Amino acid sequence: MEQKQKSEFTKQLILNESFKLFYKNGFKTTSVDKIMKTTNLTKGAFYHHYKSKKELGLEVISSKIQQRVYEGMITPLYQDGNALTILKVTFSERLKSFSTHEKQHGCPMNNFINEIADEEEAYQLALKRIVEEWKAALIYLLERGKKDHVINTTISSNAVAVYLISSFEGIRGVRKLYNDDSVLDDYILGLSLYLNQLKP
Amino acid sequence: MEQKQKSEFTKQLILNESFKLFYKNGFKTTSVDKIMKTTNLTKGAFYHHYKSKKELGLEVISSKIQQRVYEGMITPLYQDGNALTILKVTFSERLKSFSTHEKQHGCPMNNFINEIADEEEAYQLALKRIVEEWKAALIYLLERGKKDHVINTTISSNAVAVYLISSFEGIRGVRKLYNDDSVLDDYILGLSLYLNQLKP
DNA sequence: CATAAAACATACTAACTAGTATTTTTTATC
DNA sequence: GATAAAAAATACTAGTTAGTATGTTTTATG
Numbered sequence: 001m002e003q004k005q006k007s008e009f010t011k012q013l014i015l016n017e018s019f020k021l022f023y024k025n026g027f028k029t030t031s032v033d034k035i036m037k038t039t040n041l042t043k044g045a046f047y048h049h050y051k052s053k054k055e056l057g058l059e060v061i062s063s064k065i066q067q068r069v070y071e072g073m074i075t076p077l078y079q080d081g082n083a084l085t086i087l088k089v090t091f092s093e094r095l096k097s098f099s100t101h102e103k104q105h106g107c108p109m110n111n112f113i114n115e116i117a118d119e120e121e122a123y124q125l126a127l128k129r130i131v132e133e134w135k136a137a138l139i140y141l142l143e144r145g146k147k148d149h150v151i152n153t154t155i156s157s158n159a160v161a162v163y164l165i166s167s168f169e170g171i172r173g174v175r176k177l178y179n180d181d182s183v184l185d186d187y188i189l190g191l192s193l194y195l196n197q198l199k200p
Numbered sequence: 201m202e203q204k205q206k207s208e209f210t211k212q213l214i215l216n217e218s219f220k221l222f223y224k225n226g227f228k229t230t231s232v233d234k235i236m237k238t239t240n241l242t243k244g245a246f247y248h249h250y251k252s253k254k255e256l257g258l259e260v261i262s263s264k265i266q267q268r269v270y271e272g273m274i275t276p277l278y279q280d281g282n283a284l285t286i287l288k289v290t291f292s293e294r295l296k297s298f299s300t301h302e303k304q305h306g307c308p309m310n311n312f313i314n315e316i317a318d319e320e321e322a323y324q325l326a327l328k329r330i331v332e333e334w335k336a337a338l339i340y341l342l343e344r345g346k347k348d349h350v351i352n353t354t355i356s357s358n359a360v361a362v363y364l365i366s367s368f369e370g371i372r373g374v375r376k377l378y379n380d381d382s383v384l385d386d387y388i389l390g391l392s393l394y395l396n397q398l399k400p
Numbered sequence: 401c402a403t404a405a406a407a408c409a410t411a412c413t414a415a416c417t418a419g420t421a422t423t424t425t426t427t428a429t430c
Numbered sequence: 431g432a433t434a435a436a437a438a439a440t441a442c443t444a445g446t447t448a449g450t451a452t453g454t455t456t457t458a459t460g
Contacts, residue, residue, distance in 0.1 A: 003406065003457050010407080026315060029228050031447060043449085044409050053448065105318050110373060114314035115226060117376040118305050128377040156389055162374070163367055163390025170370030173310055174362070176317040177328040189356055190363025197397040202427080207437070231417060243419085245438050253418065 011049050013039050019064040023108045061126040065109050069130050077137040083145025088195055092188045107172035135161045152200045211249050213239050219264040223308045261326040265309050269330050277337040283345025292388045307372035335361045352400045
């Protein structure tokens, strides 16, 4: 294989496998050895491509995790249509679409936030960047909804955005405690009640 | 000191110090050695009182963490008065009362949930027990509010309880990403908007 | 095809991990 | 004060950790 391609392939391989392991077993308790075992490569390869485990962690956040949140929760907010409907559908459909694995292990971003955001400023900033973009997308949609007269103009888009993000990340954690989806159904009901309040 | 008292004192000392360390640095990355260093005791003492680190973890959850949630979020719900006011005050005052340390490190229960609930069923159950009691208290208060004609009888108490818990646990995580309280103020605004929806 | 550099492998370090086995110290009871 | 039991200390194991130093193999370029 060509050198540049080979290098890129290996970096991506490490990134993908480490994301999976971080998600399943946590960041701090997933060792570089374990990661490299799943890639069928060795430690030498790892430290050739990444200068430290911390650097890998930051790259997992800024690429893999950001991608996930974008695709699942941000991009859908920029589509055309009734703002309120988009909100309802995006949040509830996302929850319903999760696999058993994803229900069991919660939100990768939320896991990172709760495990290491308070340990290193670099992690904090990388994660904050994603949340801020999510928040911005929500505020954009809410403001558009106000212009389109489907959302009450007196409500604070900022406050609603923060509340929506909080509840979504929260339920991903709470779901870990249960072995069935009833708690997700309860959440969706509670959410739709909230969204109805936003009407003019 | 009397033997029984001494034993109890040591157990509590280990419990208290380990709770602090788990809260600050996480469960999995806090070693028994580190805990015993802060107690000025040795490993021999630890394994005399606890059969494993897992047993300690479970006891931290079922005593220290449960206590915290009870005092801060459950007991206040059983007081007399307007149900809606009690909800508003309990949730927002609790958030405002947190120290810098508590804002930085989030909710101890939520940290445990996101770090280890998906690893061992025993942890899952211990944590679920607390959440269920919190949920039950919320449902009790909401139902009382309905009887007192301050809460809309058509809403699902169950759904509202789940949504409130989710958003509260969520914001404790999100706050970790910020270095100021504006995101908490946003949350409180978003929450009050939600609670207003509950009126008849 | 020689040379250099990039990609990866091997072998190591020093510190840390949960847990155990054994001994010493403290307290209770006769 | 002798004896037993509980409380705690000491010393250890076997495994794991992030990271390094130094090799070998693969690819690119003259």
